Amino acid sequence: MGTLVSLVPLLIHWISYTSAIYVFQDSYVIDKFSIILKGLFIIITYITFLLSINFIESDKYYQGEYYFLLLSSLLGALVICSSRDLLTIFIGIELASTPMFLLSGWKKGDRKSNEGAIKFFLLGVLSASLILYGFSLLYGLTGNLLFNEISKQILTSSLENSPVVLLSAVLVISGLGFKVSTVPFHSWAPDTYEGAPLPVTAYLSVSSKAAGFVALILLMTSVYGISGSSWGIILFLVAGMTMTLGNLVALQQSNPVRLLAYSSIAQAGFIISPIAVSGITGNYEDGIFASVTYLIIYAFMNLGAFLCVQVLIRFTGSEDIYKWSGVAKSSPFIGVLTTLFFFSLAGVPPLGGWFAKFVVFRSLLGSGQTIGVILGIVGAVNAVISLVYYARISKIIWMDEQVQEYSEKNMLIENPIKVVGLITVFITVLSGIFPGIFSNLGDIASTFLNN
Amino acid sequence: MEILSNGLGLSAVVFLPIISALLILFIPKPYESVIKGVALLSSVVTFILSILVLLEFDFSKASQLQLGSKATWIESINANYEIGIDGISLPLLVLSTFISVLAIIYSLEHLPEPKSPKGFLALILVLETGMNGTFVALDLILFFVFFEIVLLPMYFMIGIWGDKTIRSVSGLKKEIETRLYASIKFFVFTLFGSAFMLLGFLGLYYRGNKTFSIPELIEIGSTGAFTGTFATLVFAVLFLGFAVKVPMWPLHTWLPDAHTAAPTVGSVLLAAILLKLGSYGFIRIAIPILPEQAKAWAPAIAILSAIGIIYGSLACLAQTDLKRLIAFSSVGHMGFVMLGIASLTSVGINAAIIGMVAHGVITGLLFFLTGSMSHTYHTRDMGRLGGNMKLLPKTGALLGFTAMASLGLPGLAGFWGEFMALLGAYNPLQGLNIVIFRSSMVAGAIGTVLTAGYLLWMLQRVNLGEPADEWKDKELHDADNYELAAWIPLVILTVLIGIFPKLIFGATNDAVVDLIFKAFGG
Numbered sequence: 001m002g003t004l005v006s007l008v009p010l011l012i013h014w015i016s017y018t019s020a021i022y023v024f025q026d027s028y029v030i031d032k033f034s035i036i037l038k039g040l041f042i043i044i045t046y047i048t049f050l051l052s053i054n055f056i057e058s059d060k061y062y063q064g065e066y067y068f069l070l071l072s073s074l075l076g077a078l079v080i081c082s083s084r085d086l087l088t089i090f091i092g093i094e095l096a097s098t099p100m101f102l103l104s105g106w107k108k109g110d111r112k113s114n115e116g117a118i119k120f121f122l123l124g125v126l127s128a129s130l131i132l133y134g135f136s137l138l139y140g141l142t143g144n145l146l147f148n149e150i151s152k153q154i155l156t157s158s159l160e161n162s163p164v165v166l167l168s169a170v171l172v173i174s175g176l177g178f179k180v181s182t183v184p185f186h187s188w189a190p191d192t193y194e195g196a197p198l199p200v201t202a203y204l205s206v207s208s209k210a211a212g213f214v215a216l217i218l219l220m221t222s223v224y225g226i227s228g229s230s231w232g233i234i235l236f237l238v239a240g241m242t243m244t245l246g247n248l249v250a251l252q253q254s255n256p257v258r259l260l261a262y263s264s265i266a267q268a269g270f271i272i273s274p275i276a277v278s279g280i281t282g283n284y285e286d287g288i289f290a291s292v293t294y295l296i297i298y299a300f301m302n303l304g305a306f307l308c309v310q311v312l313i314r315f316t317g318s319e320d321i322y323k324w325s326g327v328a329k330s331s332p333f334i335g336v337l338t339t340l341f342f343f344s345l346a347g348v349p350p351l352g353g354w355f356a357k358f359v360v361f362r363s364l365l366g367s368g369q370t371i372g373v374i375l376g377i378v379g380a381v382n383a384v385i386s387l388v389y390y391a392r393i394s395k396i397i398w399m400d401e402q403v404q405e406y407s408e409k410n411m412l413i414e415n416p417i418k419v420v421g422l423i424t425v426f427i428t429v430l431s432g433i434f435p436g437i438f439s440n441l442g443d444i445a446s447t448f449l450n451n
Numbered sequence: 452m453e454i455l456s457n458g459l460g461l462s463a464v465v466f467l468p469i470i471s472a473l474l475i476l477f478i479p480k481p482y483e484s485v486i487k488g489v490a491l492l493s494s495v496v497t498f499i500l501s502i503l504v505l506l507e508f509d510f511s512k513a514s515q516l517q518l519g520s521k522a523t524w525i526e527s528i529n530a531n532y533e534i535g536i537d538g539i540s541l542p543l544l545v546l547s548t549f550i551s552v553l554a555i556i557y558s559l560e561h562l563p564e565p566k567s568p569k570g571f572l573a574l575i576l577v578l579e580t581g582m583n584g585t586f587v588a589l590d591l592i593l594f595f596v597f598f599e600i601v602l603l604p605m606y607f608m609i610g611i612w613g614d615k616t617i618r619s620v621s622g623l624k625k626e627i628e629t630r631l632y633a634s635i636k637f638f639v640f641t642l643f644g645s646a647f648m649l650l651g652f653l654g655l656y657y658r659g660n661k662t663f664s665i666p667e668l669i670e671i672g673s674t675g676a677f678t679g680t681f682a683t684l685v686f687a688v689l690f691l692g693f694a695v696k697v698p699m700w701p702l703h704t705w706l707p708d709a710h711t712a713a714p715t716v717g718s719v720l721l722a723a724i725l726l727k728l729g730s731y732g733f734i735r736i737a738i739p740i741l742p743e744q745a746k747a748w749a750p751a752i753a754i755l756s757a758i759g760i761i762y763g764s765l766a767c768l769a770q771t772d773l774k775r776l777i778a779f780s781s782v783g784h785m786g787f788v789m790l791g792i793a794s795l796t797s798v799g800i801n802a803a804i805i806g807m808v809a810h811g812v813i814t815g816l817l818f819f820l821t822g823s824m825s826h827t828y829h830t831r832d833m834g835r836l837g838g839n840m841k842l843l844p845k846t847g848a849l850l851g852f853t854a855m856a857s858l859g860l861p862g863l864a865g866f867w868g869e870f871m872a873l874l875g876a877y878n879p880l881q882g883l884n885i886v887i888f889r890s891s892m893v894a895g896a897i898g899t900v901l902t903a904g905y906l907l908w909m910l911q912r913v914n915l916g917e918p919a920d921e922w923k924d925k926e927l928h929d930a931d932n933y934e935l936a937a938w939i940p941l942v943i944l945t946v947l948i949g950i951f952p953k954l955i956f957g958a959t960n961d962a963v964v965d966l967i968f969k970a971f972g973g
Contacts (some may be wrong), residue, residue, distance in 0.1 A: 439525060
């Protein structure tokens, strides 16, 4: 409940918004970009709570700590949105991800959970040190922590193409690459996702990831923005590889959580593509618009997909999608939801995912660069590949013969889950039919550079 | 009527079905008759609305877009809700609402297994929204969304209610049920085409004043604004998107599988309407916006169409499966439609549109008939059928009639499309390679002979002769009233269009002449 209450000051800020408010010597700012993304994070976390209620109760683990840790992570994400200096954003990033190390190992007795958590922890710490090292290079070069000042310094001393700045950018891309699981830093994701409790996985793949993207967007555009032509090509390669590899591996998965893990890796490739190309052209507004719009729509459809997986695993008692055959006939409600979310992830109109993909293609082709067109073609091919595994779930639950009998009693869906399902499906469908609402948010968010 | 002229009428034609589909989802399963009632009512009302639109349509200005409206839809990318109809889309829109009514009437009594009227009828209605929407959309993004809406319902229609026989597929280790293979193949093929088509739309958007509006893009395109490699690439991706849907040889391979595996109503809707979305895309978008590229590509399209015609007919001659034969015949018939379009003349494009309507009516009926027969006989193997005239006189008579219509008998609807497409190909637009077109025409003419050949042979094997022993003692049900209610209107339409082709040309001709004039000058 408290989480929802925290939306109130945000709304007040939104309504009474006149211009960006700077506090703490300009290192913390409240502008429309931050308000929109904070709203997103708060809603995601709230949805995660709703998903968790029954899940955590049934586990008999420590409930208090669970919620405390999630809220800490939320705080980190909120700090990221507003931070405009290197130190604040680093604190935000770490605050957002440290609680997740603990949460991903929540199922103490489970070896997979332990393995996933250790992997996540080790790589997480490594990535933190990479980011920090990247930051320290910048600080050494410019003697400043504020984004604006750094980028001014780089410009005045014409260091745009300096190898040090590039090295620093590459380190930050790698460090954040772990957080958002881009190739080649993605290997922790499937194991950690599989081991963690499902609501935590949902949070990891939506909120943690979004936090990483917000940090990436902020840093790449407002700190490294002027030297975009040098890191743009690196990010371009990362984006192309991420979506292709994620999709190809997802084709082989039979575990639904691993499937979603790889699918969210592939989606990450789509989210960073506009940033990569806008780095090359220097027209960041278009890139931010596409990425933020994608992020908002992705958040809801992916949460919905995790919800369906959580419910279906409970119904069928199996973590093998091939054993889910025909289950939708016994529970059409969850069957329809699953279908909508997965086809939305695949980008089939009229569900939200199509618009997310569309704005990405739009910013890629709009760049007028050959590189953008190439990435657009790679993306189009990937969208078709991804359809195969997204459609496979629907095929199994609707079209295959039912192999086991499901009793009515087991098929009950708890109310919180039902509410989440309806909210997320509503947003997923709405964002497909009236994408204007969400693209306006993306549009507004993209103007923050002008402040 | 005020209410029709401001675009509300067209919007209702598009959205009424999907709203009813949502309504149906909230009706509990046991109330089957309520579900059926809602579905029938909404499709009939939609049809009546489309007829009102037809009456309101000003035929003296058929070349202009009418009864439309424009409203902001997605502001940040300048995509609008822009709709309207002209003489080209009007016949197709009415055909779509008409066939949907018949499909629902047929489904009232003849639901495929597993019987679940709720899901099945809701899917038909969603499908109808996609089809109607595509024909009225005047904004590329709107067009794209409607074009794609049809995928999901058709995927599920084939996948859940389709043919359950097990078959082996080369390249797959395990054997797989036909419906599962066909449904995903259909989906992947079409999505592949349309993903690239979307990139093409975006290309037009950026080069054409950042607008997605089709009429505006046509204005820009007819001044020759799109040229060079850019235009070639855009036409190539649009071609890919539309040609998969038509389907043109060699992108047709999803079609026989999907048609054969789909439940009866699914194949009817696929053949009658869905295939037309592709050829309509050529006429509405690809040719007027990129006329120079269309000219450059026309010979290639003509050759592919000619191959499609010959290939489709030869494939038909090799079939033993009745439904698959009809499916392959669609490849040939759509080849004629595309040949007409490729000629880039008003004769050819008129031929294409009447060919589309005629194919919708005739092949739709053929799929109804074969679907019903395979339900009665529990087989589609033509080797086992025979003497159908004696066993099922009504169905047999209709099958004979429809096969005659399909082979292009003068006096029936199928004749005009084929005949005029050949005429168009004989005398294509000035500047097009005459040798290629005349050879395509000869190939097409040979195709008509082959078409007659396989259809007559089919009739001989299925309809004539003595019934095989296995059917002698069985009680076989001939067409019932629901079936006849769905079929007779199609028969009447076939005859009417055959005798009065002006029913179609009256609407299309001005629009087509205007299109050709704008795109290619006098």
